[in-house]
Amino acid sequence: MTTISKRDAWLLASRPKTLPAAVAPVLVGVGLAIHDDVLAILPALAALLGALLLQVGVNLANDYFDFMKGVDSEERRGPTRVTQSGLIPPEQVRLGMIVIFGLSVLNGSYLIVVGGWPILAVGVLSILAALAYSGGPYPLASHGLGDLAVFIFFGLFAVCGTYYVQALDLTPLVVLAALPPGFLITAILVVNNLRDIETDRKAGKTTLAVLLGEPGARLEYVLLLIGALLGVIALWLLGFGWPVLIALLTIPLHLRLIRAIYGPNEGPHMNLTLAQTAQLALIFCALMALGIALA
Numbered sequence: 093m094t095t096i097s098k099r100d101a102w103l104l105a106s107r108p109k110t111l112p113a114a115v116a117p118v119l120v121g122v123g124l125a126i127h128d129d130v131l132a133i134l135p136a137l138a139a140l141l142g143a144l145l146l147q148v149g150v151n152l153a154n155d156y157f158d159f160m161k162g163v164d165s166e167e168r169r170g171p172t173r174v175t176q177s178g179l180i181p182p183e184q185v186r187l188g189m190i191v192i193f194g195l196s197v198l199n200g201s202y203l204i205v206v207g208g209w210p211i212l213a214v215g216v217l218s219i220l221a222a223l224a225y226s227g228g229p230y231p232l233a234s235h236g237l238g239d240l241a242v243f244i245f246f247g248l249f250a251v252c253g254t255y256y257v258q259a260l261d262l263t264p265l266v267v268l269a270a271l272p273p274g275f276l277i278t279a280i281l282v283v284n285n286l287r288d289i290e291t292d293r294k295a296g297k298t299t300l301a302v303l304l305g306e307p308g309a310r311l312e313y314v315l316l317l318i319g320a321l322l323g324v325i326a327l328w329l330l331g332f333g334w335p336v337l338i339a340l341l342t343i344p345l346h347l348r349l350i351r352a353i354y355g356p357n358e359g360p361h362m363n364l365t366l367a368q369t370a371q372l373a374l375i376f377c378a379l380m381a382l383g384i385a386l387a
Contacts, residue, residue, distance in 0.1 A: 101179040102188070104172060107151040112370040113246055113280055114147035115140065116377035117273040121254025123381030124266055127332075128259060135206050135257040138199055142215075143250055145196035150222045152189040154233075156182060157226035161234075162295060193219055207257045214253050221245050234297045239312075242281050247274020265330065272323035272339075272380060276373035279316040282309055283353070283369055287362035306357060313353045317346045317372075324380060333387030339380040345372045 096104070118140045125131045159175035159182060174180040180188075200215040221241055225232050232241045251270035256262055285292065285301035286309045293302050301309035324339045349372060352365045 096179065098180075101174050105152055105155055105174040105180060105185065105188070106148045109367050109370055110151060110280070111144060111147055112374035113277045114143040114250075116277065116373045117247060117250035117270070118143050118254045119374075119377050119381040120269060120273050120384070121251045121258075123384040124251070124255045124269055125258040126385035127387060130259040132206075132258040135203065136254065138203050138206075139250075139254040139257055142196055142199050142203065143246075143254075145192055145199060146218055146222055147246075149189055149192040149196060149219075150225060152185055152192060153222055154226045156185045156189060157231070158297075161226075161231070193222070203257050207260065211253065211257060214249055218245055218249065231297075233299060236298055236300045236303050238285070239278050239281055239300045243274045243278045246277045247271070265327070265332075268323070268330070269327060269380075269384065272320040273373065273377050275316040275319040275323065276369070276376060279313050280366060280369045280373065282313045282316065283362055283366040285309065286313070286353070286357060287359065287366070289357070310353050314350050317350060320376060321346065324383075327384070332384060335386040336380065336383035338383045339376055341379060342372060342376045345375070 118136070121139065122131065122136050125136065155173050155175050159173065172179070175182050175185050196219065197215075200211070204212045204215065221232070222245075224230070225238060225241060226234075232238050248267070248270045251273055252262055252266055255266050282301065285299040286306065289299070289301050289306060289309065292299050300312070304312060321340060321343065324336055327336050328334065345368075349365065349369055352361070352368070355361050355365070
């Protein structure tokens, strides 16, 4: 095993390549706020910080709970898990997870002051879902519910929550605008679960990919990418104006990734596809947010 510094090990544990999944929906929420002339800088920044903390917290929780439950093994084809590989002791990963969620609570306290009880409810549910994703007596990821959880919390809640702490209101169009980010962020998870389908099956972790099989998981991925494009078109048809269509400039990236998902289900290929899907989510949402703001 290659020796790395403690700092680099913690950076590895945070899984920085997944962080675009936290930034992307917040950008859309900010774009919506600019469109409706309700932009509030401090709440928007706090929403971004909260999303990043929750993403890192989920990553640490997954690293810890998957090791404790015996899901991670030497057969793992994904990026190195610091607990399973021995880079960081389990008790330290657990402590790091607690610290990160504690910081998210402190950050959320400000957002609760701004947005009231709806933000309190969203915050509590988000932390509970983060812990229940891989931990607890009924891990969501092990019972085919991980995709739905990611879509709700990193898609719908992230966009709508970012908008709400600025506008203190919510509209059906904001909810509709939350769908494309939710689709693309869920697609990141699909690649992850498709890559791990065999090791998850052996470990008794029944992800949606395990339930659907490789053909079904690949189809899910394609439908999610197409759904994001259709969501933008729906926003344009409902009156957001033509600038929102600049997000369609990412169609070549969609097509390239659709080809990639039908490539070999091998670690290096799927890890690259996962990273590129996260990049697509960030680029798409940045363009979508810009288009909404200009519309």
